Amino acid sequence: MQHFASDNYAPVHPEVMAAIAAANDGAAVSYGDDPVSARLQDRATEVFGERARIFPVLNGTGANVISLMASAPRWGAVIASDVAHIHTDENGAPERVGSLKVLAVPSVAGRIGPDAVDRYAGDIGNVQRAQPAVLSLTQVTELGTVYSVADLKLLADAAHAAGLRVHVDGSRLANAAATLGVGLREITTDVGVDVVSLGAAKNGGMLGEAVVVLTDDDAGSGDAAGPTGAVPYLRKATMQLASKTRFVSAQLLALLGEPGTPTSGTSTSGAAGTADGAPLWLRNAVHSNSMAARLRSGIEAAGLLEPGTGVRVTYPTEANVVFATLPRAAADRAREHARFYDWAPGESADRVEVRWMCAWDTTASDVDDFVRAIAAAL
Ligand SMILES: Cc1ncc(COP(=O)(O)O)c(C=O)c1O
Numbered sequence: 001m002q003h004f005a006s007d008n009y010a011p012v013h014p015e016v017m018a019a020i021a022a023a024n025d026g027a028a029v030s031y032g033d034d035p036v037s038a039r040l041q042d043r044a045t046e047v048f049g050e051r052a053r054i055f056p057v058l059n060g061t062g063a064n065v066i067s068l069m070a071s072a073p074r075w076g077a078v079i080a081s082d083v084a085h086i087h088t089d090e091n092g093a094p095e096r097v098g099s100l101k102v103l104a105v106p107s108v109a110g111r112i113g114p115d116a117v118d119r120y121a122g123d124i125g126n127v128q129r130a131q132p133a134v135l136s137l138t139q140v141t142e143l144g145t146v147y148s149v150a151d152l153k154l155l156a157d158a159a160h161a162a163g164l165r166v167h168v169d170g171s172r173l174a175n176a177a178a179t180l181g182v183g184l185r186e187i188t189t190d191v192g193v194d195v196v197s198l199g200a201a202k203n204g205g206m207l208g209e210a211v212v213v214l215t216d217d218d219a220g221s222g223d224a225a226g227p228t229g230a231v232p233y234l235r236k237a238t239m240q241l242a243s244k245t246r247f248v249s250a251q252l253l254a255l256l257g258e259p260g261t262p263t264s265g266t267s268t269s270g271a272a273g274t275a276d277g278a279p280l281w282l283r284n285a286v287h288s289n290s291m292a293a294r295l296r297s298g299i300e301a302a303g304l305l306e307p308g309t310g311v312r313v314t315y316p317t318e319a320n321v322v323f324a325t326l327p328r329a330a331a332d333r334a335r336e337h338a339r340f341y342d343w344a345p346g347e348s349a350d351r352v353e354v355r356w357m358c359a360w361d362t363t364a365s366d367v368d369d370f371v372r373a374i375a376a377a378l
Contacts, residue, residue, distance in 0.1 A: 002338035004295075004370060006202075007172070007288060007320060009339075010359035013204030015280050019254035020206065023246050032056065032245035040249040042259040048214055049189040054198075055211040055231050056248040060171045061090045062240035063197035063209045068134055069098045069238075070213070070231045071165040071195055076100055076133035077123075078167070079116050081107035083142045085169060097238060101130035109315050110141030111151070114158035121162045135159035139187065140172040144292075144321035146179045149186060156192035166192060171199035171209070174255075175319040178285035183264035189214045200251055204284045204360045208248030211235070255281040284360035288320035291358035291367055296322050298371035310378055314353055321357040328352045330377040337373035338366075 003009050012020075028034035037056065044054035057063050064086050068078050078094060080087050082104040086094050094100045105116040116135065123129035137155060139147050147155070156166045168188060170176075173196065177184050188196050198210040211231055235241045242248055257263065257279035265278025278286075296317040304311045314323045325346040326334075331354055334340075344353040358367070 002366065002370075004338055004340045004356040004358065004362075006341070006357050007359040008202050010202075010204070010361045012206040013254075013280065013284065013360060016204055016206060016251050016254045019250040020247055023250035028246050030243045030245070031241060032249070034246040034249070036246040036253060037249040039259060040253045040256070043253060043256050044212060046259060047183070047256055047263050048185050048196075048212055051215060052189065053213045053216075053231075054252070055213070055235055056208055056242070056245050056252060057211055057235060057240040058208055058242060058248070059240075060085075060169070060197060060199060060201070060209050061093050062238060063211050064090065064136075064167075064169055065093050065098045066211050066231060066234045066238055066240060067167050067195045067197050068094050068100055068136065069234050070211070071167060072098075072100055072133035073131065074099050075131050077103050077120070077130035078134045078136050079103045079105060079120055079132055079164070080136040081105060081110060081112045081116075081138065081141070083107055083110055084136060084138055085142055085171065086136060088142075100133075103130070103132065107141070107143075110138070110143030110145045111147060112137070112155075113151075114154050117155075117158045117162050117164065124163065132162070132164055134165050134167050136167040136169060138169040138171070139176045140179075140319040140321075143315045144319050144323060145316055146176045146318045147187075149180060149182065149191060152187055152191040152193070160192060165194040168193050168196045170196045172202055172285075172319060173199060174203045174281040174285035175289055177264075178282055178289050179319055184281075185263070188212075198252070200255055202359070203255055203281055205251040205255060208242070208251055210248075210252055255279065255284075257281075285320070288358045288360050288362060291362040291364070292317055292320045292322055292356075294364060294367045295356060295358065295371065298367060299324070299374065302371050302375050304371075304375055304378060311374065312347075320359070321355060323353060323355055325351045325353045326374070326378070330374070333377035334370075334374045337377075338370050 044052045120132040194215045196212040343355040346352045
């Protein structure tokens with residue numbers, strides 16, 4: 001099937017499949033007390049730092065809800081961008097399941113700044129107001145942009161200064177690290193992030209993601225009195241604990257790499273397979289990012305960037321997705337070649353904003369054929 005619809009349309013990467021098959025070796029203790037999950041924990045400390053504790057879960061919404069519940073009291077609130085997945089695309093799960101109000105703040109190209117914290121800091125201590133307890137950032141943002149290391153540090157410092165914890169929805173954390181040419185630790189632990197929802201499904205996994213608690217020594221201790229000691233209980237209570245957790249752990253391990261292997265690698269070369277010895281998360285992210293860059297430049301090189309009549313790219317292409325507006329009729333014709341989603345209304349009634357997303361399995365010829373299809377549709 002031809003598509004530029006979503007990175008979760010992609011098949012499972014063969015190395016992930018092989019890891020699942022390798023984990024299918026006789027009986028193992030259930031609920032995460034198995035050798036594969038133990039190796040994953042060892043690997044998480046190598047990748048994210050000594051204090052990191054990793055909890056495999058079933059999906060990204062679950063990872064977000066558990067992360068937020070673990071970081072806020074029942075009367076708490078979460079500050080996030082107005083386009084945050086937790087705000088717009090989780091059917092209110094943080095509110096319904098987590099009892100946490102999401103305080104949405106205006107974003108610019110998907111990003112928010114430290115003023116997001118200032119906006120609600122005055123509510124702290126006011127019993128009339130849901131208590132701001134967490135700043136949640138999405139990295140890569142929902143609009144395909146990436147927070148720089150410096151921006152993340154500023155945001156985390158502002159949140160901590162106001163007494164808030166910092167959560168990163170890292171559904172596409174790998175793509176952000178690949179863009180920035182840094183490891184996963186540099187954009188999480190090292191800038192002061194407290195808890196991460198670590199994506200896998202969009203990066204070549206089958207199903208499953210993880211909550212990674214970075215800064216709390218109680219994490220996973222089973223001491224539910226501590227804020228993040230609660231994660232094991234929350235994972236069960238929110239129905240996110242797989243009895244055969246080893247098969248989720250195997251996927252995460254395939255992506256992060258086995259203990260003792262490089263945690264990062266040359267990531268900015270822009271082509272799959274050129275990141276020597278790099279872990280799979282990075283190879284897949286470098287590749288999907290490079291396909292979006294090819295799509296973006298292909299559209300330009302084909303002369304399709306024509307405001308009003310042709311394509312108008314709406315956000316910077318910083319990771320694995322291109323957002324653009326074009327005439328609705330042309331979008332529908334291009335869709336006969338490859339499936340993709342409408343994202344928002346366009347500048348006028350006859351134009352629409354679309355999202356063209358690339359994945360680990362998108363090929364250069366998929367992209368080039370799609371550029372030709374858009375040209376023909378226009
Ligand atoms: C930014 C972001 N966060 C979280 C999720 C949630 O993932 P899931 O569909 O696995 O619940 C998605 C899925 O599209 C996403 O794009």
